[in-house]
Amino acid sequence: MDNIYISVIESLIFSSDEPISPSEVIRAIQEIDGEDISITKEDIEKTVDELNEKYTAGERSFQILRLANGFTHATRPEYAKYVGYLSSVKSKRRLSHAALETLAIIAYKQPITKPEIEQIRGVNSDYMLNTLLEKNLVTIKGRADTVGRPLLYVTTDEFLKYFGLNKIEDLPKPREIDEIMQDEDFIEQKRKIMMNEIEEIIENETGEADNRGSENTSGKDEA
Amino acid sequence: MDNIYISVIESLIFSSDEPISPSEVIRAIQEIDGEDISITKEDIEKTVDELNEKYTAGERSFQILRLANGFTHATRPEYAKYVGYLSSVKSKRRLSHAALETLAIIAYKQPITKPEIEQIRGVNSDYMLNTLLEKNLVTIKGRADTVGRPLLYVTTDEFLKYFGLNKIEDLPKPREIDEIMQDEDFIEQKRKIMMNEIEEIIENETGEADNRGSENTSGKDEA
Amino acid sequence: MYKIKLQNFEGPLDLLLFFIKRDELDIYDIPISYITEEFMKYIELMEKLDLEVAGDFILMAATLMQIKAKMLLPKERDEKGEEIDPRADLIAALLEYKRYKEMAEELSISESNQRKLSFRGYYSADNKEAPEDLNLLLKNVTLYDLMKAFKAALAERPREAVHQIQRLNVTIEEQIEFIINSLDKSNEISFIQLVIEMREKIRIIVTFVALLELVKMGRIGLKESGSFNDFIIYGLEENG
Numbered sequence: 047m048d049n050i051y052i053s054v055i056e057s058l059i060f061s062s063d064e065p066i067s068p069s070e071v072i073r074a075i076q077e078i079d080g081e082d083i084s085i086t087k088e089d090i091e092k093t094v095d096e097l098n099e100k101y102t103a104g105e106r107s108f109q110i111l112r113l114a115n116g117f118t119h120a121t122r123p124e125y126a127k128y129v130g131y132l133s134s135v136k137s138k139r140r141l142s143h144a145a146l147e148t149l150a151i152i153a154y155k156q157p158i159t160k161p162e163i164e165q166i167r168g169v170n171s172d173y174m175l176n177t178l179l180e181k182n183l184v185t186i187k188g189r190a191d192t193v194g195r196p197l198l199y200v201t202t203d204e205f206l207k208y209f210g211l212n213k214i215e216d217l218p219k220p221r222e223i224d225e226i227m228q229d230e231d232f233i234e235q236k237r238k239i240m241m242n243e244i245e246e247i248i249e250n251e252t253g254e255a256d257n258r259g260s261e262n263t264s265g266k267d268e269a
Numbered sequence: 270m271d272n273i274y275i276s277v278i279e280s281l282i283f284s285s286d287e288p289i290s291p292s293e294v295i296r297a298i299q300e301i302d303g304e305d306i307s308i309t310k311e312d313i314e315k316t317v318d319e320l321n322e323k324y325t326a327g328e329r330s331f332q333i334l335r336l337a338n339g340f341t342h343a344t345r346p347e348y349a350k351y352v353g354y355l356s357s358v359k360s361k362r363r364l365s366h367a368a369l370e371t372l373a374i375i376a377y378k379q380p381i382t383k384p385e386i387e388q389i390r391g392v393n394s395d396y397m398l399n400t401l402l403e404k405n406l407v408t409i410k411g412r413a414d415t416v417g418r419p420l421l422y423v424t425t426d427e428f429l430k431y432f433g434l435n436k437i438e439d440l441p442k443p444r445e446i447d448e449i450m451q452d453e454d455f456i457e458q459k460r461k462i463m464m465n466e467i468e469e470i471i472e473n474e475t476g477e478a479d480n481r482g483s484e485n486t487s488g489k490d491e492a
Numbered sequence: 493m494y495k496i497k498l499q500n501f502e503g504p505l506d507l508l509l510f511f512i513k514r515d516e517l518d519i520y521d522i523p524i525s526y527i528t529e530e531f532m533k534y535i536e537l538m539e540k541l542d543l544e545v546a547g548d549f550i551l552m553a554a555t556l557m558q559i560k561a562k563m564l565l566p567k568e569r570d571e572k573g574e575e576i577d578p579r580a581d582l583i584a585a586l587l588e589y590k591r592y593k594e595m596a597e598e599l600s601i602s603e604s605n606q607r608k609l610s611f612r613g614y615y616s617a618d619n620k621e622a623p624e625d626l627n628l629l630l631k632n633v634t635l636y637d638l639m640k641a642f643k644a645a646l647a648e649r650p651r652e653a654v655h656q657i658q659r660l661n662v663t664i665e666e667q668i669e670f671i672i673n674s675l676d677k678s679n680e681i682s683f684i685q686l687v688i689e690m691r692e693k694i695r696i697i698v699t700f701v702a703l704l705e706l707v708k709m710g711r712i713g714l715k716e717s718g719s720f721n722d723f724i725i726y727g728l729e730e731n732g
Contacts, residue, residue: 057330057348061610062355065617074354104327107280111617120617125280130620131297132281132289160665173709179672180711186669197665210411210421218409218420284618334609342612349608356610363603366596367502373595389588392503392548432599433606441598443591 051075051085055093065116090117148174152184153205153217157198159190175199183208274298274308278316288339288430313340337429338436364404371397375407376428377443380421382413398422406431504552505589507534512586519586522579524563528556555582662695667702675712675727684722 058071068090076083094110094117101109108121121129151166152158164171178184182204189195201214211217281294291310299306317333317340324332331344344352364372374389375381387394401407405427412418424437434440501507511530512519535553562568562578570576577583674681683703687696703725706712715724 053328053330054348054351057344057352057610058355060331060342061344061352061613063613065614066355070355074351077354078350100327104323105276107276108283113617118614118617119283119612121280121284121619123619125277125284126619126621127301128277128281128297129284129618131300132285132293133620135293135297136285176668176672176709176711179669197663212411216412216418222420283612284615286612286615331612343609344611346605346608348610352610353608363607364600366600369596369599369603370502370593373592373599376599377592377595389585389592390503391505391552391585391589392546431606432602433609434602441595443595 049093049096051089052093052096055090056097059094059110059117060119062116062118065111065113065118067116070116145174145177149178149183149201149205152178152199153201153214156200156214157187157190159192159196159198161196163199272316272319274312275316275319278313279320282317282333282340283342285339285341288334288337288341288426290339293339334433335435336433337426365400367397368400372401372406372424372428373443375401375422376424376437376440379423379437380410380413382415382419382421384419386422503546504531504549505586506593507531507549508552508586509590509593519590520583522583524556524560524579528553528560531556662692662698664698664702664705667695667699668706670699671702671706671712671725672727675725680724680726682722682724686725 054075055071058074059066062070068087071090072085072087075085094112098109100106107125108119110117111120147167148163148171151163155162155166160171160175163175175184179186182202184199184205185202186197187200188198190198206212206214206216209217277298278294281297282289285293291313294313295308295310298308317335321332323329330348331342333340334343336343370390371386371394374386378385378389383394383398386398398407402409405425407422407428408425409420410423411421413421428434429436501510508527508531511517511527512522515526517523517527531553535549538549559578559582567575567577671686674686687699690696690699703712703714707714711728713726713728715726
């Protein structure tokens with residue numbers, strides 16, 4: 047094998063969603079450049095070794111690993127603490143779906159107690175509430191007058207800032223959300239079908255039997 | 270900054286599953302190695318340039334791009350067909366013309382309200398807004414201070430990433446009305462559309478399963 | 493009827509631009525009768541086919557006919573006494589729309605280019621050294637240490653005779669908040685510092701239980717302090 051494929055192989059390993067096997071690499075190359083491209087699993091193995099040598103020589107911070115099911119890039123272990131720090135920061139930063147749900151309930155129902163939140167969500171919400179408190183997106187404001195006098199949760203100024211709102215009344219109204227979220231897919235569908243029908247009728251009327259026939263109008267042209 | 274951090278910076282960018290900003294890189298380094306590590310955004314920028322030079326010299330199939338206010342590794346375009354083959358199964362649909370049009374308006378006029386968008390497009394845009402919100406290309410940020418206090422729409426980091434932009438200012442400037450006026454036959458426009466279509470055809474032929482179907486720009490020209 | 497190939501027009505402006513382009517009309521001098529006629533044909537066709545004509549199209553039809561009518565009347569004049577072209581607003585709208593339609597093409601090109609790139613696909617093989625996690629922290633501090641510190645705290649608090657039995661309104665939740673707030677100011681606080689001001693035993697106990705709760709939730713960490721009878725509480729938030 048000419049090593050013209052070294053970069054192609056690298057790009058395939060780099061971008062594959064999961065470790066990629068030598069045979070998949072070969073298939074991708076042959077699919078694009080032709081079945082007659084002669085390239086073996088050994089060639090792939092050798093290329094990977096060559097790439098790893100280049101990485102070492104060039105002091106790259108990553109390498110190609112051989113995992114059970116194929117090849118994949120991975121950062122070298124000596125950078126594990128930086129990589130680990132980054133991933134922990136990211137996982138903490140992302141408001142999880144559950145936290146967002148809790149936040150939404152509080153935002154729209156405030157002031158609200160924990161039992162009320164849990165009634166809506168159907169699950170214990172201690173952890174989520176604490177996460178939101180920690181991120182200063184909600185805070186405690188007094189107590190409800192109901193049995194047990196549970197704490198009342200409200201959103202904070204930080205919450206407003208985070209979502210670009212001046213005041214809590216600026217939250218999108220449920221009605222507004224419905225308006226945007228309504229399922230208009232079928233309207234769109236209907237419109238397209240309608241357009242096709244019109245065209246057919248016109249074409250029949252003008253008696254022009256062009257080769258498009260009953261095909262539709264819409265840009266299938268390029269297919 | 271000593272370039273002892275070149276590999277650390279590379280590993281941080283390489284291991285981040287979304288573009289990482291210079292300040293995040295700095296924070297990770299200082300968090301692990303101490304607050305007294307002196308390292309500036311310019312250092313990071315310079316290091317990235319240096320890395321890219323090394324990649325070019327070493328014929329790496331990927332490089333570091335500046336995207337969505339951050340850095341990320343991505344394959345070079347010349348490997349598109351191979352990596353495209355790999356991902357053809359899950360290849361996403363392109364955006365419809367209507368979606369692009371709506372996005373263009375939001376991108377240039379943000380923050381912008383739905384009525385303003387609809388005034389420019391001349392059609393109800395609920396469905397399009399919903400689509401763009403769902404795809405996380407636009408989001409809601411606060412309300413306008415005008416009558417009815419309509420919601421304001423802005424583009425997201427995902428938008429920048431999707432179109433290969435580092436920041437919103439990197440968008441090509443819209444032509445001035447005068448220019449459009451002088452350009453009666455929209456020659457330039459036609460050329461661009463054509464180029465784009467040709468590229469797509471090539472893209473399709475090289476095996477990308479593009480199921481974009483009815484929504485493309487073609488076909489509008491022929492009467 | 494002459495043939496028009498119907499497209500999926502994005503709206504009435506799109507349809508008008510289509511007519512202008514197809515028939516090579518001057519956008520600045522739109523032959524309004526002609527274009528109105530074309531537009532109406534399109535709408536009639538839809539109606540003839542019992543299709544619902546979108547409100548946006550009907551509105552445009554009305555606008556076009558209004559302009560057409562105005563064209564026949566003596567021109568209105570603005571403050572400067574200049575003639576107002578009844579088509580001016582429509583032209584402005586068409587140009588503005590066209591501008592963004594062009595930008596959409598630009599975006600489409602960027603989209604194509606961007607689709608040629610692939611990002612890294614698989615990250616799971618990256619070596620990640622977990623930042624100090626809960627288990628690691630608890631290696632240094634056992635429950636026994638915790639109890640010991642707690643007892644010491646009780647012993648060291650300022651002794652004041654409490655003569656009255658009173659119901660105290662103190663909950664674990666409140667104390668969780670109290671601890672978090674204390675940690676907000678300084679990311680670390682010793683247990684003694686935390687409870688030193690507390691007068692009632694029950695409050696210290698509740699605070700202690702709240703601490704356990706927070707440890708369980710992984711929100712705080714505990715570590716040894718210089719003193720045997722104390723320990724340090726610190727937040728596990730991302731930047732403290």
